[in-house]
Amino acid sequence: MDKISIIIPCYNMEQLVEKCITSIKNQSYTNFEAIFVDDGSQDKTKEIIEANIKDDERMIYAYKENGGLSSARNFGLELATGKYVSFIDSDDYVEKDFLMELYNNLIENDSDISVCYFYRVYENKTDLNKVKNGFYNLVRFPAAWNKLYKISLFKDNDIIFPPGKWYEDLGTFPKIFMMTNRISIVEKPLYNYIQNSSSITHTFDERIYHNYDMVETNEDFARKNNIFDKYHDELEYINVYHTLIGTVYRSSFMDDFSEDTIKDIVKYVSNKYPNWNKNKGIKELPLFFRIYLKALYYKQYGLIVFLLKRLNDKIDIS
Numbered sequence: 665m666d667k668i669s670i671i672i673p674c675y676n677m678e679q680l681v682e683k684c685i686t687s688i689k690n691q692s693y694t695n696f697e698a699i700f701v702d703d704g705s706q707d708k709t710k711e712i713i714e715a716n717i718k719d720d721e722r723m724i725y726a727y728k729e730n731g732g733l734s735s736a737r738n739f740g741l742e743l744a745t746g747k748y749v750s751f752i753d754s755d756d757y758v759e760k761d762f763l764m765e766l767y768n769n770l771i772e773n774d775s776d777i778s779v780c781y782f783y784r785v786y787e788n789k790t791d792l793n794k795v796k797n798g799f800y801n802l803v804r805f806p807a808a809w810n811k812l813y814k815i816s817l818f819k820d821n822d823i824i825f826p827p828g829k830w831y832e833d834l835g836t837f838p839k840i841f842m843m844t845n846r847i848s849i850v851e852k853p854l855y856n857y858i859q860n861s862s863s864i865t866h867t868f869d870e871r872i873y874h875n876y877d878m879v880e881t882n883e884d885f886a887r888k889n890n891i892f893d894k895y896h897d898e899l900e901y902i903n904v905y906h907t908l909i910g911t912v913y914r915s916s917f918m919d920d921f922s923e924d925t926i927k928d929i930v931k932y933v934s935n936k937y938p939n940w941n942k943n944k945g946i947k948e949l950p951l952f953f954r955i956y957l958k959a960l961y962y963k964q965y966g967l968i969v970f971l972l973k974r975l976n977d978k979i980d981i982s
Contacts, residue, residue: 666747668696668763669815671740673733674754678708680858681754685716685723688752693763698723699740700754704730734825734832737808741818749815751808755858762854766812773848776817777840782810782855793857797849799841799898800945804905806837810855817843821889826881830871834906835878839885842895872914875906876932883936900937901945907933908940908960909953913981916972923965930960952979 670688674681681700688698700713702725710727717723728739737751748767752758762780770778779802784791795802795810808825817823821843826835841847883899886892892899907929915925933940941961946954959967972979 665693665695666767667745668693668748668750668767668812669740669744669746670696670698670750670752670763671737671744672698672700672752672754673703673736673740674700674705674709674713675703675730675733675736676705676707676709677754678705678712681709682712682716683757684752684754685713687757687759687762689720689723690760691758691763692761693767694722696722696763697744697746699743700725701736701740702727703732703736704728732828734827734829737825737832738827741815741824744815746815748812749818750812752855753809753857755860756809757856757858759854759856761852763812765850765852765854769848769850770812773846775846775848776814776844777847778812778850779847780810780850780855781853782857783853784859785856786859792853794851795849797847799838800901800948802841802847803834803838803898803902806833807857808833808836809857813840823885826878829877830869830874831878831906834875834902835881838882838898838902842886842889842891842898872911875911879903879907897944900940900943903933903937904940904943904946904957905949908957910981912960912968913972913979916969921969921973923969926960926965926968930963 672684700717700723702710702713710725713725717725726739726743728736741749750763750766766778766780769775779795781795782793784793817840821839823836823839825832829835879902882902883892886895886899912926912929915921915929918925941957946957956968
């Protein structure tokens, strides 16, 4: 049983972190280190973590000044000593066989990454999210968690989470994918993703445009490693889904959302990928998005503004 490093970023999580700790302690796979990175919490997160891990030498508390989720994960990666690494958000929790199933699946399939199904946990319901293999499916929701990675993917390729940015997973997972030989799927829900009512998915903030930075850092990485042409379609698809769909959608929550907003976003993508409408990943999208993208390509911006202003809180882009 190889050693697994688990990295758990924590910031002001005094209400939820204990459940996360308990779920890690109860893992059926026992050869792990759990690194709780306290990202400058100002509540009782430190006290709660230390009280709950003091009887388990596999648990490590590490404090750093506040720098955000990416910097906390990167700090944990520097401390990690395992052959494999997994990420768990401190407000989430995992099933007891989370590590065991991911590890066995990775070893049996000679994979670089294994990925499991997960639950979205709302206040009054729980939704099962199945995961399909392949770049076009995985990159639509490129979360760092619900996965087990060979840690060498990060360390050998100098891949880190982009500090100080929103959508840090979008700026990380595609790079990992491009350096991966094989990904395998565990068809069991083993991760519990707690839904936050203040999620950035249904709000507007100027930081939604960090999406552009994340898209471009993937393209720069591909060029640096001389694989841009190899992954041209995949990089184009990131622009189609996360910019033409995701950024337009999130912009629709602006008070002054207009046709000009859409035009600027489409121009940004079209300048790089003039034939984006022919991307083969589009056919794998739900019908609504395929129709939406066709309307976008034919510059039906007024129709899109009309629809998004009335439907934006009912559309699931994750």
